[in-house]
Amino acid sequence: MKLLTCPLNGSRNIAEFTYGGEYHATPDHISTSARDWAEHVFFHDNAAGMVTEWWCHTASSFWFLAERNTITDEVIRTFKADEIYTERIDFSAAKTESRS
Amino acid sequence: MPFGLLKYGLSSQYPAKHHFTPSKDLKKHYDVVIIGGGGHGAAIAYNLAKYHGITNVAILEKAYLGGGNTARNTAVIRSNYLTESGVKFYSESVKLYNNLSNEFNYNVMMENRGQLTLAHSDAAIRSFRWRAEVNQHMGVRSELVDRQTISELVPNLNMSEDSRYPILAGLWHADGATARHDAVAWGYAKGACDRGVELHQLTEVEDIEITSGRVTAVKTNRGKVECGCVVQAVAGASSIVAKKAGIPLPIHCYPLQAMVTQPYKPILTPHVSSPQVHVYVHQTSRGEFVIGGGSDPYPLYNTRATLDQRESLSAAAMELFPFLSQARLLRQWAGTTDMTPDYSPIMGLSPVENYYLDAGWGTWGFKATPICGVTMAELVATKKVPEIIRPFELERFYRFEQINEAGATAASH
Ligand SMILES: Cc1cc2nc3c(=O)[nH]c(=O)nc-3n(C[C@H](O)[C@H](O)[C@H](O)COP(=O)(O)OP(=O)(O)OC[C@H]3O[C@@H](n4cnc5c(N)ncnc54)[C@H](O)[C@@H]3O)c2cc1C
Numbered sequence: 001m002k003l004l005t006c007p008l009n010g011s012r013n014i015a016e017f018t019y020g021g022e023y024h025a026t027p028d029h030i031s032t033s034a035r036d037w038a039e040h041v042f043f044h045d046n047a048a049g050m051v052t053e054w055w056c057h058t059a060s061s062f063w064f065l066a067e068r069n070t071i072t073d074e075v076i077r078t079f080k081a082d083e084i085y086t087e088r089i090d091f092s093a094a095k096t097e098s099r100s
Numbered sequence: 101m102p103f104g105l106l107k108y109g110l111s112s113q114y115p116a117k118h119h120f121t122p123s124k125d126l127k128k129h130y131d132v133v134i135i136g137g138g139g140h141g142a143a144i145a146y147n148l149a150k151y152h153g154i155t156n157v158a159i160l161e162k163a164y165l166g167g168g169n170t171a172r173n174t175a176v177i178r179s180n181y182l183t184e185s186g187v188k189f190y191s192e193s194v195k196l197y198n199n200l201s202n203e204f205n206y207n208v209m210m211e212n213r214g215q216l217t218l219a220h221s222d223a224a225i226r227s228f229r230w231r232a233e234v235n236q237h238m239g240v241r242s243e244l245v246d247r248q249t250i251s252e253l254v255p256n257l258n259m260s261e262d263s264r265y266p267i268l269a270g271l272w273h274a275d276g277a278t279a280r281h282d283a284v285a286w287g288y289a290k291g292a293c294d295r296g297v298e299l300h301q302l303t304e305v306e307d308i309e310i311t312s313g314r315v316t317a318v319k320t321n322r323g324k325v326e327c328g329c330v331v332q333a334v335a336g337a338s339s340i341v342a343k344k345a346g347i348p349l350p351i352h353c354y355p356l357q358a359m360v361t362q363p364y365k366p367i368l369t370p371h372v373s374s375p376q377v378h379v380y381v382h383q384t385s386r387g388e389f390v391i392g393g394g395s396d397p398y399p400l401y402n403t404r405a406t407l408d409q410r411e412s413l414s415a416a417a418m419e420l421f422p423f424l425s426q427a428r429l430l431r432q433w434a435g436t437t438d439m440t441p442d443y444s445p446i447m448g449l450s451p452v453e454n455y456y457l458d459a460g461w462g463t464w465g466f467k468a469t470p471i472c473g474v475t476m477a478e479l480v481a482t483k484k485v486p487e488i489i490r491p492f493e494l495e496r497f498y499r500f501e502q503i504n505e506a507g508a509t510a511a512s513h
Contacts, residue, residue, distance in 0.1 A: 002408075015408075019398035035498050042350040042441050042497045046339035048401040070353075071401050 006057040007064045007080045020054030022046075023065055023084075029091065050076070119286055120165070120293045123300045126325055130158045130298075132480055133318055133327040135305045135341055136334035137161025139170040139281070139466065140458050142288035143473025144331055144480070145297045151474075152481035155296035159289075160320060162304035166285030169335045170466065172403075172435035174358050174392040175281045176371055176380070176513040177467040178215050180235050180242045180273040182227075185491035186444060186505050187238045189471060192488060194275055196470035204287035208279045211385065213370050215276025216245075216253055217511075218420075220265035220376040227507055228271040241274040256367055258422055265376050265419070276371055278382065284469055308344040308455075315345060315455045329454035331476060336401070336436030338446075338459035347450050349459060350497050351438045355396045356463050356512055357409040359432035361424070363387030372420060375510030379416035381424075389424060391417045393511045395437070395463070405432040437462045442502035443509040447476065447492040448485045456480060457494060463512040464505075 002014040027040050045051070048071050055078070056063045065084065067076040132148060134141045137159045148154040161167075179191035200208045219225045228244055235242035250270045251259055259267055293299055300322070307319040308330070317326045334341045342349050364387050373380035379393040393416070394409040410432055418425050439462040440446060446460035458476050461468070475486045485493065491503055 014397075038498045038500065039348065043348045044339070044350065044352050046349070046352050046399065048340055070399060073400055073402055073404075 004055065004075060005078050006062060007078055008062045009057055009060060012057065016057060016059055018056045018058050020056050020063065023052040023054060026089065119290045120299055123298065126158070126300060126303070126320070126322055129326040131156040131328040133325060133330045134159045135318070135330060135332045137165045137289070137299060137301065138168045138333060138335060139166060139285045139288065139469040140333040140472050142285050142292060143469050144333060144458065144476045145292040146288040147473045147477030148480060149292050149295035149297050152477055154481060157297045158325065159297065159299045160303045160305055160318070161299065161301050164301050165289050165299060166282055169435040169437065169461070170281055170285050172433055173281055173466040174390050174513055175278045175466060176215065177277040177279060178273055179240050179275055180215070180231055180271065180508065181505050182231050182234060182508040183503050183505060184234065184238065185503050186508070187235060187240055189488055190467060191238065191240050193468050193471035194277065196474065197277065197279060200279070200284070200287065200470060204291055206283065206287045206290065208283040208287055209385065210277060210279045212277045215273040215371040215373065216250065217271040218267050218372065218374040218376070219269045219271070220267060220374070224376065225269050228269065231271060231508060243272050245270045245272045253370060254368065254372055256421060256423065257372065258420055263419060278371065281466060288473065305341065310345060310452055314453050329456065329480060331456045331458060331480060333458040335438050335461050335465065338438045342457070342459070345452050345455050347452060349446065350441055351460055352399045353401055353436050354439055355400050355403060355434040356437045357394045357396070357405055357413070357432065357434045358390065358392035359410065359413060360391070360430050361389040361427040362430055364389070373511045373513065374416070374420060377416040377419055378511060379413055379420065380511050380513055381417050381420060388430065389427065392513060395512055401436055403434040403436060405434055443505040444503040445492050446494050447472070447489045448479060448494070450494060464509055
């Protein structure tokens with residue numbers, strides 16, 4: 001059995017987790033072009049080696065990040081998202097003038 | 101007889117003549133450099149040499165011919181996809197497969213055994229009806245069949261209504277087939293090398309030189325090679341190689357695993373697949389049961405086999421064919437599959453003018469080998485994208501025009 005350490009629930013069977021994709025900084029939702037959005041959504045680094053990625057502990061719906069080596073399949077560390085997201089992201093709609 | 105065999109074994113004629121000319125030194129320049137000596141790379145070279153008279157071509161392969169996913173796949177050939185673009189493309193490939201042994205004068209052991217996909221839910225029946233309609237409209241033999249017909253097609257299948265997912269109906273695809281995967285790669289490579297193409301094994305492309313939007317040379321572990329253009333056909337290494345040319349791709353690599361039992365007498369003719377229990381099974385002409393369908397649940401560049409997959413594939417295979425509980429496994433293996441978001445390939449032009457892509461083959465690219473050879477060679481020779489592969493261009497992701505074959509690929513073959 002392969003184990004993964006959830007920052008909230010501790011060490012659990014990896015079957016309890018869902019892989020959530022590569023971590024990328026979120027583009028600015030107002031100024032980003034359609035082309036850049038397409039790249040953000042569909043394209044991946046798909047790196048062979050160290051990657052930072054999202055995981056979710058399915059049973060508790062807890063999302064967190066992991067650093068993993070995609071060649072050796074070793075998880076180096078897992079951590080809570082607040083290490084990266086230190087401020088609230090403002091998802092409010094674009095101002096009227098920038099929409100026109 | 102025994103003396104005949106002994107004489108053959110000791111004679112200087114043995115072992116038989118090599119299929120291919122052994123690799124020489126690399127030349128300074130090739131008109132076309134093909135990165136990747138899998139079935140696809142070999143097929144592209146073959147078509148360039150035979151049908152376009154382009155023979156100053158090198159296939160650069162980092163390991164050995166056909167040792168990548170071409171060696172690891174379960175050789176299911178079919179065209180019962182869902183989209184018009186997909187069905188048109190794969191059915192052309194099936195036609196080419198049917199003539200491949202004649203084309204090569206070399207036996208690729210093509211067997212037209214048919215393919216049966218099982219529905220265990222009403223939703224699956226609805227989607228099968230949809231696929232059957234699209235397929236028939238495009239001249240592909242596909243039909244919805246009932247339980248009675250299923251038991252006639254596959255007498256050993258577990259039709260019990262007490263199983264966890266009872267079988268309700270099926271999608272019967274009479275055009276479904278299988279062929280010997282190694283023979284396909286060897287046939288193409290032999291035909292290409294006989295016409296002057298150079299196959300360089302143990303030659304890894306380490307870097308790609310781009311000058312003002314054009315590729316001018318590739319650097320390998322055996323030195324630098326200048327080139328008129330490059331075709332990349334490296335399947336599981338697609339993102340890694342494209343990155344050297346500065347091209348980002350919408351690909352994630354997952355290991356896909358499969359396994360095979362010891363040989364038995366022939367008792368299963370068609371290929372049987374279940375998207376619901378997530379397994380497919382067929383019996384090879386050597387008698388082994390091939391059991392496939394299991395991708396790892398997260399991306400990885402590693403071809404280890406896992407106990408998790410062995411358990412889940414075995415459980416699913418035994419649900420369909422209970423007698424397999426007595427079977428012994430001979431081998432279990434994995435290949436690195438280059439998965440796209442819409443389960444369709446990425447073929448054709450790239451942002452680099454003379455750099456062509458043949459990527460995103462995921463769990464479905466063996467069946468496409470012949471048509472890739474034809475269309476990619478035509479692209480290289482004429483610089484025009486053939487109509488049949490235009491829908492698969494990389495640009496589709498920027499236009500949000502994906503070609504969704506996720507459902508038709510649900511059991512990963
Ligand atoms: C378990 C499994 C089952 C499958 N089942 C089916 C099936 O039933 N039906 C189906 O249609 N498809 C199936 N597939 C998918 C199919 O195997 C592949 O899509 C197909 O073989 C791809 O062929 P290719 O020639 O493009 O790639 P490959 O055969 O992988 O060849 C690519 C080659 O590129 C070489 N290479 C990589 N990097 C470099 C470099 N930097 N320089 C030089 N060379 C390099 C590699 O060594 C390799 O030999 C399956 C795959 C797997 C793993």
